[in-house]
Amino acid sequence: MVDLSVQLGGLTLANPIMPASGTFSPDIADVIDPNRLGALVTKSTTLGFRAGNPTPRVSETADGMLNSIGLPSQGIDAFIGEVIPKYRRFTPPLVASVSADTPDEFVTICEKVSIPAVDAIEVNISCPNLEEGGRAYAMRAESTLSVMRRVRACSDKPLWAKLTPNTGEIANVARAAEEGGADALVVANTVLAMAIDTETRRPRLGNVMGGLSGPAIKPIVVGMVYQSAKAVGIPVIGCGGIMGTDDVVEYMLAGAAAVQVGTKTFLNPTAMLTIIEELEALCAAKGINSVSEFTGAVVVEPEEEGLPLFA
Amino acid sequence: MVDLSVQLGGLTLANPIMPASGTFSPDIADVIDPNRLGALVTKSTTLGFRAGNPTPRVSETADGMLNSIGLPSQGIDAFIGEVIPKYRRFTPPLVASVSADTPDEFVTICEKVSIPAVDAIEVNISCPNLEEGGRAYAMRAESTLSVMRRVRACSDKPLWAKLTPNTGEIANVARAAEEGGADALVVANTVLAMAIDTETRRPRLGNVMGGLSGPAIKPIVVGMVYQSAKAVGIPVIGCGGIMGTDDVVEYMLAGAAAVQVGTKTFLNPTAMLTIIEELEALCAAKGINSVSEFTGAVVVEPEEEGLPLFA
């Protein structure tokens, strides 16, 4: 009997596998039973209507993909009135992801989304803060702290801060999010990137720049999960490039209490369920009673850890 | 007749293809003729002896590799006395790459290496600055400006600043390097990353963290070259994940005046020469007189460029 359940800042998940925001919707029920997932995470919603970015919105790269969807959204009212009910046909805890252009907007949207149907709020602070010239909140500790404090004050829901990998100071940002009142961290969103079609000489994305996801970024994000988990006491949810069960274990060893799967679902919508089954079988085979035993269990002798002086 | 030559902050290169620091040495003359390269770039040297990091020092990832070599070095005197002469058996311009733990050390090493045999100095400010707790100089604009100013004051050689991708503010850092006196920028070094062997539960690198290179990081660095080239007036040298001729053109379209090839040389030591030939053939086939015409020629309508609001 393997215990796959995990504790995540006030929530108990039946297993540590959930979808990443923006890579999942109830539409997947055409192919799999969403009730088997640890949690459901919505696409990020915004306060008002947003059209999203011009197409093409995706492009593929070496072992990864670029996207610049642009957070198209019908706005929070349609989200609560129409989107949430579609998710609530299913039983796993529901995590509502929200994005906002300004801290004030974040407060309003988090207040609005703090309804009984929502079990936790994922605060997507990887999105640009217009008050800082479009720099993402989570690129710096200061702006992370201030926006999380404001959001914390306006909602009693468990708050997950979704961090950006586009920073040189992930540990400081992680600490700031914890100090600001986050109950868990999601590490991380996509990596800022770009590709150019050399034939047409045009960017491959309508929005020029976009976010890189998929296996290409896994080592980058595993490193950030490791640094974040060492820096904070709250659970860290690993997210970036997970393709299979071994990747889940790697993230958990690095310090993750649970994981989110994004891009892989585009390749195999059944992948998350396969991973849940394999994870259980793996634990059983290794005599591991609870999957949480993996969390933070990487073996690092203190003297091994040099400065990040690679090269 | 295609003109492959490029102008790089005071230097003229016969062609825009050169090796990336640390992925090249005169040992390659066993396999190819280094005289055909646009320039030669040494492994970063340090002031005193450094042992380097514990093994394993490399590990492979999805379309990329991790390294934590740890800048082993015999010190600057052996570098000048023994290493430089080995490079000077060849004719292309010689770029000496230097790393230092403190700004003072950077000044000393740049003074020492400003000898006639050296045509340019690549200042590896992606390495940790002990005076900032191990944060790399090039992670922030302020430390970039101050170290480049100090180095500029002590050497008349063309100075190339090698930037790190581990920052959320590459454009500001690029501007700071220019303001500090850099003649060109190399964008970029490796991306901080980590991998764990789930069987042994140990990090795959002896140093725990390392640097990611190879095709996986290309879209990240192409985006940084694009942002840097828009921010500065000095030439930008693109470096990250170049595997073939099309990647070189992509970097040049994004704004690079020349490129450095690293990881690919490990897979195919002949690759740089193949690229030079293919680049010439490509220009000839397209009726392009000078390869420099590619530089910055990406077609972006101003209104297309949204905030980096991907997802």
Place this chain on the structure above:
Amino acid sequence: MTATANSDSMAATPPAPFAAAENVCTVVSNHPVNARYNHLVLAAPPTALTARPGQFFHLLCEGVPGDPAFLRRPMSVYRLRPADGADGASGIVEFLYKVVGAGTRAMARLEPGGSFNILGPLGQGFHLDPGWRHVVIVARGVGLATLAPLADMCRRAGVGIGAILSAQSPELIMAEDVMEAVGAEVVRVTDTEGTSTVANVERLVRGRIAEGRADALFTCGSNRLLMLLQKIARQEGIPGQVALEQQMACGLGMCVCCVRQVRRGGQTLDLRVCREGPVFELEEPVSW
């Protein structure tokens, strides 16, 4: 234990009630039909056989080192046939495809006996109004593949078909046999013969309308022809449908990358080609 209950009670492959599946098919054959198009025949499990004309599958094209394909590739179903009893599969699914890039190059490398993962069926297919007696199909290029199963659907509904098949040159006209086998009256127009001009296609379509044999118009594969048919349909008050293309990631409606602008209910909306489409009412797409 939740977890144990989960995996004891269900397998990763969804049982019957799921509308779509990752169908693991076996390659029966894979041949060029002309200089540009290939024909792939797959033995497929039951879920795949539920596809309707105009629906598509999202194909897991595994590239090779040096020529990788990362995302799936969308492809309309070209033909469906129930099993002939010869093998274990429940039937045959066919695709007609043009080799343009890494994904379709990977498809071209598929060999008989190999396996191929096709997610689907996906999206909205064509529909026929019970009142229609005659329809006009205008297809160009790969659009022929998408519209071929519609012809079969028409035959079974007793609807007559006039098909205008457009291509760059005569040898690139495909699916003509499929169309003719179901009794369609086929007109071929080509660039090399100078017959594929918008003006000529307009003359042909208006001819069918004048004959009273155009209760609906269907098209796929050319934006130029879409605009022409939209104009004619508007002027003549004739309904119709069009199958659109767009780059896709998930194919299921989750990523919102595949939108096209569509006029619907008095509004201009970004609709997902993979979910609300690929078939739209003829007048809906904002063409350009």
Place this chain on the structure above:
Amino acid sequence: MTATANSDSMAATPPAPFAAAENVCTVVSNHPVNARYNHLVLAAPPTALTARPGQFFHLLCEGVPGDPAFLRRPMSVYRLRPADGADGASGIVEFLYKVVGAGTRAMARLEPGGSFNILGPLGQGFHLDPGWRHVVIVARGVGLATLAPLADMCRRAGVGIGAILSAQSPELIMAEDVMEAVGAEVVRVTDTEGTSTVANVERLVRGRIAEGRADALFTCGSNRLLMLLQKIARQEGIPGQVALEQQMACGLGMCVCCVRQVRRGGQTLDLRVCREGPVFELEEPVSW
């Protein structure tokens, strides 16, 4: 124009004076020799044929989607043969390899007629002192592959060989035929038979020394045996050589990832296994 002059005057494939090359070989055969080891035979161009015993090639193992291999993999040359005139290649290069991960799995998938890019020859090989009459070779596991060509080298130099071949079980002993073909006296020791203990190997080696038939000791493939031979060599004042392994990236001496600690000239140095090695003097490596 510099550029034009460059590519007019030289081709990307280096001409004769280069010591190493990306040799594009043709697979002749690729078979298992026992449950754990495979034997790869390649038709190779001239540069590859210059390899000396103990040198290695760096193999471009192309994985498949789902099981990729990114870097090259180092492999000792197992046998070299000049051309038999049957094909265009200048000769045959052979490898004996154990399938342990993605790279060697990719090797195991190589099929006759396929091509395989092997960079080399690389590194420092074994050398024989003109004064030596009898040597002892102690090999374990894949070390057998590395030491087999040394036996042939000894034969040609008229040097007698005592070979102690160690493996987990009798059927995993390889290269015995190669050794015996060159007149080596072979002793097999195995774990399953209980004969491969350090104590027993020590007894065997000291026996050869006592007989005066151990002018030098050679080893590869086991750290335990390396430590044993280092001890014996030190006590008896006998020279020797060892071939080391280390993870590699470039294989050419450029990346400095493949270092091992070595005592040389009174210092402890980090030397590159790919460049200063893989063969070192027996007493040099700091073993652990």
